Amino acid sequence: MTTSKFQSPVTICQTTDPTTEFPVSQDHTGQQAATGPQITLYSTAICPYCVAAKNFLKSKGQTWTEVRIDLDPAERDKMVALAKRTSVPQIFVGDIHVGGYDDMMAMHRAGKLEPLFAAAGGQA
Numbered sequence: 001m002t003t004s005k006f007q008s009p010v011t012i013c014q015t016t017d018p019t020t021e022f023p024v025s026q027d028h029t030g031q032q033a034a035t036g037p038q039i040t041l042y043s044t045a046i047c048p049y050c051v052a053a054k055n056f057l058k059s060k061g062q063t064w065t066e067v068r069i070d071l072d073p074a075e076r077d078k079m080v081a082l083a084k085r086t087s088v089p090q091i092f093v094g095d096i097h098v099g100g101y102d103d104m105m106a107m108h109r110a111g112k113l114e115p116l117f118a119a120a121g122g123q124a
Helices: 030-034 048-059 073-083 101-109 113-119
Strands: 025-028 039-043 064-068 090-093 096-099
Touching (some): 039 048, 048 064, 048 101, 073 090, 073 096, 090 101, 096 101
Antiparallel strands (some): 025 064, 039 090
C-alpha cells in the first residue's frame, strides 16, 4: 500500500445550524467606539465578501457595527434606500457610502480609504 503526499486544497467550512438565532445586528465597536469612525457594515450570514470585509477592517484596527439584513427585512429596505444597491456587503464610514468589498479595496489601493477613516475620527 502506498501513501500519497498530496494535500487537498479544499478547506472544510463549518456552517451554522439553520435553527441558530442570530442577533439582528452586532456591535463590534469595543473600546474604540468613542474615538473611532462610525463604520456600518450591512451583511448576511453566508456572504464571503462580508467575511473578507470584516477581516480587512479588523486587520486595519477598525471597528464596526454589523447589520444583518437577512434577519430583518426592514434593515434590508433601509440599506437599499441608503446605498441604492441590493448586494452585500454595503459599507458606510459615517454618512459616506464606500460601497461593497471590491469598492473598499479599490479605495484602499488608491490610498483613499485610510484618509476617510482619519477624517471620520478613526485611525488610518
